Amino acid sequence: MPAESATSSPVRQPVAGQNQQPEIHLSHRWKWSSQQAISFLMQQGVENPDVISLAAGLVDPASLPVAETRQAVQELLAVPARGRQALQYGTTAGVEPLRRQLVQHLARLENVEPDSLGITPQQIVVTTGSQQLLSVLSEILFDPGDICLVAAPTYFVYLGVLEGVGARAVPVQTDNDGMRMDDLERQLGLLEQAGELDRVRMIYVVSSYENPSGVSLSADRREQLVEISRRWSRENRILVLEDAAYRELRYDGPELPSVWSFDRDRSSVILAQTFSKSFAPGLRVGFGVLPQELVAPFCDRKGNEDFGSASFCQHLLAQVLAQGQYQSHVEEVRRACRIKRDALLQAAEQYLAPLEGVSWLQPHGGLYVWATVPEHISTGFDSPLFQHAVQQTGVMYVPGELFYAGEPAGRRRCQMRLSFGVEEPDTIREGIRRLAESIRAITSYQSVTSYQSVTS
Ligand SMILES: Cc1ncc(COP(=O)(O)O)c(C=O)c1O
Structure with a gap:
């Protein structure tokens, strides 16, 4: 938890000589x-x-996919008009060819037809790695002192992101099936008793092969998690952020349905995914599927940062997905x-x-x-x-x-x-x-x- 009392004005050093400058002010x-x-x-x-x-x-x-990437770059640049499009700015939410491909990609992962996903390409935002999704989302959801429930242990860079926006991370116990739902309810109950339930904004879970523990949230708990987040959403909606960064790196064991798949009306769960682990982290392409009403606030904030992730990398990835070498x-x-x-x-x-x-x-x-x-x-x-x-x-x-x-x-x-x-x-x-x-x-x-x- 950041120091609430941290002063916003710098302690200025006396200006002793012409070359000495006052201290640089750094923000909270x-x-x-x-x-x-x-x-x-x-x-x-x-x-x-x-x-x-x-x-x-x-x-x-x-x-790392050098040959696949070379082929995709060549094809992308083979038609000058397409090449120019890839080398131009894109849009804040992501370039259309990739967002369309992402609907197909997600449908494959969810084992359903694209039409049954219950989303439009407009609910998909493309980000600079999924890290940017986690970060921009946290900026629009948390005011200092707001609360996020997280597994103990969980991805430490995200704990840093929460700290960076002044949010409070409340740990929830885990076992070999991931975050324990009884402890999640216990923590929510304690926060309610303390009069802080209205500060709870989100529950963050790395659903598959958690970084660091390698455990996955069991199928039962995935369904329960959505139900719990809805039941405890009283004064404000408690969202679930499902970080599925490692979803595609499955070596054995069952293929589990996403937490997102249990959010039938697509209103409570944000799904964060990335091509860093399954393809190439150097491209820095991640994406999120957001509840409809979060898309505009998300793009407002992302617009201030970059008004769109690298367009070239997005077109490249769209080409990779289209040319059919991704699965192999x-x-x-x-x-x-x-x-x-x-x-x-x-x-x-x-x-x-x-x-x-x-x-x-x-x-x-x-x-x-x-x-x-x-x-x-x-x-x-x-x-x-x-x-x-x-x-x-x-x-x-x-x-x-x-x-x-x-x-x-x-x-x-x-x-x-x-x-x-x-x-x-x-x-x-x-x-x-x-x-x-x-x-x-x-x-x-x-x-x-x-x-x-x-x-x-
Ligand atoms: C759990 C988890 N989420 C998100 C990320 C962010 O990855 P990227 O920004 O490359 O998509 C990582 C990176 O290691 C991770 O381990």
């Missing part, structure tokens, strides 16, 4: 967005290039990522299983494995384990505490996110071996120091 928005962990993580990656990264949430580099490419990405996931899980069996108190979840998709070490071992950036892993054995992970909303004191500190997207299978195995070495080193160091402190 900046203060609320400063010191995000993502910057520290990126910096660690750059400063330690030899370290094996089980931290970066990047997609498999080898399966996604199959290829799934195949490559499944191999990497299996490499990580096999290495975990080999190297982590023998360590007492170490466990992990087995994801059916996505890019992450969520691991837990004994409660007394902290995994944070300044912990002995993180330092040892980066400096001694040469492996990096993302500390689990970053993924929890709420007061730092209440966060679990003994977990970590292990990504299998970037490194090759052999390197992933070596990374897990090194991680096990660091955990073993810290465990024995801690038992020696506690033995010494008891005996001295």
Whole structure:
């Protein structure tokens, strides 16, 4: 929660000489967005290039679609009029050829005919990655102090977005089926008792292969979530933001219906999707399906930012979807990522299983494995384990505490996110071996120091 009391006027330094300028005033928005962990993580990656990264949430580099993209660019530019259109500004909500293709794309994912989706292309907004959708949406929905319920743990960059608009993220407990609906109702009840129900704007869920835990919201809970959001919508509508970033990266396990599909009149759930994971993050194309009455407010705000995401990338993606190579490419990405996931899980069996108190979840998709070490071992950036892993054995992970909303004191500190997207299978195995070495080193160091402190 940002400091409500933060002063809006800068503390100005006395002007001592001609060359000395008064301080630059920075806004509350900046203060609320400063010191995000993502910057520290990126910096660690750059400063330690030899370290094996089980931290970066990047997609498999080898399966990036160079050939498909080359063909699409050539076709796009083969007809000068089309080329010029792609090189011109587009519209704020997104270019028409892509929005039309997106209706077909969504229908395929939902396993229905396009006509049965119950939406028009006008309800689809195209954004610069789905990150921009999350960010612009949060700007139009939250005033400082408004509330968003989130899973504990959840996507930490979105927690940063909420902080950046002054919103309060209230954590909801999870288990192996995702956000617990009994705890969601309990939290809503507590907020009602505190007279704060009217500040609740949204419930945010990463429905499939959550970043970081890899778990998916079960089908039952998807339906319940929509029902709960409606039942608790009293003074204002409580929306659900379904972040389906990893939806297409399914390796095994059932294909689940979207939360959005249970919102029959398309009034409560916002569906956020992206082509970053299934095609190419460098294109930065994401999209959202919004309730009708949110489209204009969304475009008002997005208009202030960019009056339209890169038109060229949108035309390119429309071409990719039209030329029919998208599906086979996604199959290829799934195949490559499944191999990497299996490499990580096999290495975990080999190297982590023998360590007492170490466990992990087995994801059916996505890019992450969520691991837990004994409660007394902290995994944070300044912990002995993180330092040892980066400096001694040469492996990096993302500390689990970053993924929890709420007061730092209440966060679990003994977990970590292990990504299998970037490194090759052999390197992933070596990374897990090194991680096990660091955990073993810290465990024995801690038992020696506690033995010494008891005996001295
Ligand atoms: C859960 C989740 N949502 C959204 C995003 C944003 O991705 P993009 O902006 O590339 O679509 C990410 C990126 O890693 C993510 O993990």
